[in-house]
Amino acid sequence: MTKEQKSEERKKLFGFFKRKEKPAETTKTEVEEVTEEKLEQLDQIIKSDSGEVIPEKFSAGKEQFEPDFKKIKEIKEDQELEEVEKAKEVEAKGTETKETEEKKGFFSKVKQTLTTKTISEAKFEDLFWNLEIVLLENNVSVEVIEKIKDDLKEELVDKPLPRDVESKIEETLAKTLKNILSFKRIDLLQKAKEKRDTEKKPLIIAFFGINGSGKTTSIAKLTNYFQRNGLSVVLAACDTFRAAAIQQLEEHADKLNVKMIKHDYGSDAAAVAFDSVKYAEKNKVDVVLIDTAGRLHSNTNLMAELEKIIRVVKPDLKIFIGESITGNDCIEQARKFNELVEMDGAILTKADVDEKGGAPLSIAYTIKKPILFLGVGQEYKDLEEFDANLILKRLGF
Ligand SMILES: Nc1nc2c(ncn2[C@@H]2O[C@H](COP(=O)(O)OP(=O)(O)OP(=O)(O)O)[C@@H](O)[C@H]2O)c(=O)[nH]1
Ligand SMILES: [Mg+2]
Known part of the structure; x- marks a missing residue:
């Protein structure tokens, strides 16, 4: 990414990021009085994150060096941009893993969302939606989905939930699918x-x-x-x-x-x-x-x-x-x-x-x-x- 592109990206992302994470803090820092303590803190932040020393500029009026807030802000923005990019990467990886996980054992997801002792019809409909999406994505027809749904409903709705719900769901689904596929073989x-x-x-x-x-x-x-x-x-x-x-x-x-x-x-x-x-x-x-x-x-x-x-x-x-x-x-x-x-x-x-x-x-x-x-x-x-x-x-x- 070129510097210009990075700066454009930063404008887009940083604006959003700042709004969500840091409402008015950055602008506030600029008008705040510079204390020794604050300088120490800033120095720590920047040193630990980027290894750079705090930027300073010479103030002709006061005849002394002062922290260069414009540069500090830029550095912070860069760091935050990196964070955003990292977060985006993690999110992208997360989606990939999620898909594989869904395919491998989507019923385990249901287990995670269960906190009650029984499942009401409404809760079941809600939970089943997760499975329905995965089944549809895998070219399972609506009729088969309905059959799976009916069988699962019969086993789970308003019944005392077994200790191992995951196994129960897995067992019921496997039984339904096996039944569908258990036709007499033609040799x-x-x-x-x-x-x-x-x-x-x-x-x-x-x-x-x-x-x-x-x-x-x-x-x-x-x-x-x-x-x-x-x-x-x-x-x-x-x-x-x-x-x-x-x-x-x-x-x-x-x-x-x-x-x-x-x-x-x-x-x-x-x-x-x-x-x-x-x-x-x-x-x-x-x-x-x-x-x-x-x-x-x-x-x-x-x-x-x-x-x-x-x-x-x-x-x-x-x-x-x-x-x-x-x-x-x-x-x-x-x-x-x-x-x-x-x-x-x-x-x-x-x-x-x-x-x-x-x-x-x-x-x-x-x-x-x-x-x-x-x-x-x-x-x-x-x-x-x-x-x-x-x-x-x-x-x-
Ligand atoms: N990858 C893959 N290609 C296949 C398979 N079966 C057939 N094909 C290809 O599909 C194309 C069409 O196959 P055909 O056997 O000519 O199909 P057809 O039903 O006889 O076609 P029509 O006679 O035109 O109705 C060919 O390019 C085949 O090589 C398969 O199992 N896998
Ligand atoms: Mg042919």
């Missing part, structure tokens, strides 16, 4: 093997979601996952709507060395799906993965096309692919898709870019179906089996 490998061994048929999985949510990439990752586990795959290029889509899937098919069934751009997607299943049955392929065009639930034509694919091949599983980074948008999409095409589960992509943990929790609660995997990058290996405990950890539990 794709086991399902494929079962269908192969009992029905001699391939496991058919259709994927859908909005544009760019990661359908094609997730299908490629899953192909690799099945292959690593000894199962064979055929891909159905049912995105006949977007010009480059077939080529994009084909590149993955070549890299992964799997068969891909395609028709021309613009052709009937359901026919491609049908041919893929026939190919798999004939060639004893274990799994058929159906890539579809990105669509909004409001696009009637494309939704009808999706319904036709489903009607024609009757997939064993219908999987919604959503981007976890879009937070509440993703939750809304999941809800709307689920109303039109009831899904069996979801894969949430781009979890590597999503620092907040609320999306999986909220989607699971919205669709009441399991989340199978999280996409955590762009490589084939970047597919993580969903682990509820990990999500709870990310939310600070």
